[in-house]
Amino acid sequence: MRIDKHLLEQHSEKHLPSHQKKFKALSSILSDEGHDVEAILDRVAAFQVAIPSWALGTGGTRFGRFAGGGEPRSLEEKIEDVGLLHTINQSSGAISLHIPWDVPQDYKAIRQLAASFELKFDAVNSNTFQDQPDQEQSYKSGSLSHTNKSVRDQAIAHNVEVIRHGVELGSKALTVWLSDGTDFPGQQNFRRMFERTLDSLRQVYAELPDDWQVLIEYKPYEPHFYSTVIADWGSSLLFCQKLGKKALGLVDLGHHLPNTNIEQIVSRFLMEGKLGGFHFNDSKYGDDDLTVGSIKPYQLFLIFNELIEGMTSPEVKNPELSWMIDASHNIKDPLEDLLQSVEAIKIAYTQALLIDRKALEKAQEENDATQAQEIIQNAFRTDVRPLLAQARLQASAALNPVSFFREMKIREELIRQRGAKAFATGL
Ligand code: AFD
Ligand code: MN
Ligand code: MN
Secondary structure: OOOOHHHHHHHHHHHHHHHHHHHHHHHHHHHHOOOOHHHHHHHHHHOOOOHHHHOOOOOOOOHHHHHHOOOOOOHHHHHHHHHHHHHOOOOOOOOEOOOOOOOOHHHHHHHHHHHOOEEEEEOOEOOOOOOOOOOOOOOOOOOOOOOOOHHHHHHHHHHHHHHHHHHHHOOEEEEEOOOOEEEEOOOHHHHHHHHHHHHHHHHHHOOOOOOOEEEEEOOOOOOOOEOOOOOOOHHHHHHHHHHHHOOEEEEOOOOOOOOOOOOHHHHHHOOOOOEEEEOOOOEEEEEEEOOOOOHHHHHHHHHHHHHHHHHHOOOOOOOEEEEEEEEOOOOOHHHHHHHHHHHHHHHHHHHHHHHHHHHHHHHHHHHHHHHHHHHHHHHHOOHHHHHHHHHHHHOOOOHHHHHHHHHHOHHHHHHHHHHOOOOOOHH
């Protein structure tokens, strides 16, 4: 399904009068405060968030899955869905594939299809957390960390195969989320698990093309309940430091225990030049995969505060980051959910752009906690949505993405084309 450009124009025209009022008011306030509104709009427009192929279908829990209908049945249809999102918001210009859920059959055709929607291929993801029907060795007791060399070799070969697919499509990174861990105390030797994993990752690292990165996720629990090999940012950083320059940490917001100070982790990674990317989502209890910004928008803003501080400080030397959503929610329309998530990420980013950095530094130097809070909360409490809408308007995207999706009855059309019982591969 492709959206006719003039439908976007019609939609935006309808909502234009109320948008213009809000944008005019906000831009005049921001200009008075000394902000360069045009420059902010450029940065907002340029900020792109990649969409994971596994977020396009309804997520399930271990109790069941309630599919919403019209889900993409193939890699081609997943690309079409991300293309739809990008046409609507002009902010989702990349797709992240998961192998073997998305094995491309015809690279050239897939590349062309993506290009026709102006999409790039973000990091490719390997999967050694499930057994595939045709695989020889089982990952029940681990993959890259397994005690048995044949299992490790199979997991290494899989990661190398994922790199190969990525090279054909123009990806520049492999993301490894290693689910390996234990469920019971004493089940394994922690140090040996780490060493075996390091040895396996070194073999994968050796296969990375020069201009590639490997992004290493961490997660404290789940699917294993007692220990995880790459449990936290410290373990991720250790692996990255031991592997080399091309290995970088990946922060997935859902992969922290409650109340973890994620913004400080971000700052530490940046300080070491070892932050590779982000998986955005939100959560209340664990890895809940909820819409970004639906539970803790202030935390998201504080994370962007550190990101912008780090990325704009001359003393911080960190490679460019790869931004991605990692969520698959079980009750919402996945495409609406993604539109909301992208919006939430860009809101937090834009608010963090408004922080008066010089004034904040002064308050910090003077140990003035009250003033520091005034400065950052002044930015957080600014309703920046008219800036995002204006950036979309200038990029010929929809002024209001979710209402456009509903006005156009896009889900109904997808159900008509693909059927009410079309299931996407994924979790
Ligand atoms: C997991 C991890 C990881 C993985 C994905 C699979 O965050 O990014 O690739 O979800 O669905 O929770
Ligand atoms: Mn993730
Ligand atoms: Mn996760």
